[in-house]
Amino acid sequence: MPVSHPFRGYFSLSTAPRLVPTRGQILSVLGLAFGSFLIYLAISLGAWRGLESGIDLGIFDQAVQSYAAGHAPDVLIKGQAPFNILGDHFSPITMLLAPFYCLWPDARLLLWAQAISCAVTVALIGIYALKRGLGRVAYLLEAAFALSFGLLSAVAFDFHEVTFGLPLLAWALWALLERQDWSLMAASICLCLVKEDMPLVVIGLALVLFVAKRRLFGVLLGLGAGLVMLMIIFVVIPHFSYWGRYTYIGDNPAVFTSSGGFDGGADSWVIRNAVIFVVTLLLLLGVGLISPLALALLPTVGMRLLTGNPNYLSLGMQYGVVPVVIVFMALIDGWSRGRSLAGHISVGVRRAAPRWQRWQLLLLLAMVLIGQPGHWPAWLQAADLATRSSAQQDELAPLLADIPDGASVAADVFLLDRLVDRTAVQVAHPLWTDDLGATVAADYVLLDLETKAYDNPMEHWAGPLLQRLIDSQDYQLLGSTDRYRLLIKG
Helix, strand or coil, X not given: CCCCCCCCCCCCCCCCCCCCCCHHHHHHHHHHHHHHHHHHHHHHHHHHHCCCCCHHXXXXXXXXXXXXXXXXXXXXXXXXXXXXXXXXXXXXXXXXXXXXXXXXXXXXXXXXXXXHHHHHHHHHHHHHHHHCCCCHHHHHHHHHHHCCHHHHHHHHCCCCHHHHHHHHHHHHXXXXXXXXXXXXXXXXXXXXXXXXXXXXXXXXHHHHHHHCCCHHHHHHHHHHHHHHHHHHHHHHHHHHCCCCCCCXXXXXXXXXXXXXXXXXXXXXXXXXXXXXXHHHHHHHHHHHHHCHHHHHXXXXXXXXXXXXXXXXXXXXXXXXXXXXXXXXXXXXHHHHHHHHHHHHCCHHHHHHHXXXXXHHHHHHHHHHHHCCCCCCCHHHHHHHHHCCCCHHHHHHHHHHHCCCCCCEEEECHHHHHHCCCCCEEEEXXXXXXCCCCCECCCCEXXXXXXXXXXXXXXXXXXXXXXXXXXXXXCEEEEEECXXXXXXXXX
């Protein structure tokens, strides 16, 4: 009897029967997801409590605050002239937080929302793994995803709108694998509202459809996503932009600048990071490489490889969450496909399959514990943030009490989130200008003499700026602690 080629079905979507998870299995998955939510929230609130939340939390808080008031999302932190955040990054999905912000106008609302979004994605990963018949392995994969370097790093690094796209991406991948075309289109449209580069992910989904012999749908979806991305970058963002253009692209539209991306002169250090990045993804994929879903990574990863920005060649900060969702969904599909190949492979290979799967699980565990080469394990950073004390917060509290609601304030980057929901706060930059080059104008100035912002440990600018403002007689000292100084105008 002839044996068919084991990978003859690679370029097609799996039609293996799906299982209906039991109530007990669903509750187990939801329990793991709820546990991950508590972990993410502890990390985020720990960072907030320890004054580790950076500028992005303040930026998005001001945007959501404006949406909640029914105004354009102008962000004072980015510039004193009206600076519409939609002209910097196109993320209208954050409007969804506006009704909740009306009920609780606090920067921590965004951290709660981020933790919920990530936990929902964890639940979707676990449920889909059960649906594909992975049994107890589904729980292991769910836990590995929940504690993955990409996810923990994003939660530990401030707030980012891209995390709102994670459940949408999991939904889109699920719909693609299950041939739910209307759901796939709806999820793809929603993804394009997360950030201006998310259409690249949709193009990746279109690539999977194309190679899976659903060519017309793939071409239409890919062309639509490409057109939407071009419209956002060259029409929508310039319309809202203070500068009248998308500032993460240089004068040549085909070439990204080093600040946001593409620079032709990649040195050996960049190449090294690129190799580590690709190898890390391949190791994470493992048996997911036999799933056509792995091809969805190509547009996003390809664009990152074309950049000279080391942040993009990493699973750290917020840059790892999108690839990790695709990797784990491909892993689930690949694991399920591996079982269906049993009738097409030799007896020896079939007997070795369980051993390969055990090695895959051990590798995932190792990558959870070790993280991406060249970076601290994310769980160590997460544990450190989750257990931060409130000593600095307690020291700062008397000075914050001296700043009235509605006052205009220039504050250190890591102090913005303490003031952003009740004052008009902007950044106290070392050059005493905003991002648009205008001199900072504020009634109060709150400085951290030991800040990490703008390389202060090396440049030592905080102390000289304090002295400069006092010597100018524009400001006088209102309050001080060992570490912090509060100035008032006049």
